[in-house]
Amino acid sequence: MSTLFDKVAWIHLEDGKILSTRSRGKEVYYLPGGKREPGETDLDTLVREIDEELAVAIAPASAAHFGTFEAQADGHADGVIVRMICYTARHQGTPTPSSEIDEVVWLTYADRDRVAPVDQIVFDQLHRSGRLL
């Protein structure tokens, strides 16, 4: 049996830095987002997860698909894969970490080795296109 996590993440850049989170008890940084619940669209998941994690309201009409990326899931057995469907989107509110989130940080490409494998692919693409410092 192979496992694939189906997640939706928010790509949010400001001044060449990307908003990233560290979940409670974890050592590497993730892009904010989470797993789809049954029946949810990508945007349903994005709006719910970003509200839960950061108390920020995503504007769904502004969301644009950035890319979908797959890699080894952080902290799971070899061969467990996470698929992350990534969106940019406008928002309202100031990111404020929920109790599940220990840290909210702005990272640059210099932090590539501090993020999960799937996020490294996202970092590479953003850096190549000049959006991530």
Ligand SMILES: Nc1nc2c([nH]c(=O)n2[C@H]2C[C@H](O)[C@@H](COP(=O)(O)OP(=O)(O)OP(=O)(O)O)O2)c(=O)[nH]1
């Ligand atoms: N949200 C998120 N998860 C990631 C990223 N990169 C990455 O490997 N993951 C992995 C972590 C786990 O190996 C895998 C499944 O997530 P999980 O099992 O920790 O999810 P969870 O129960 O905390 O649920 P959820 O809140 O994320 O929906 O997704 C990322 O950038 N963002």
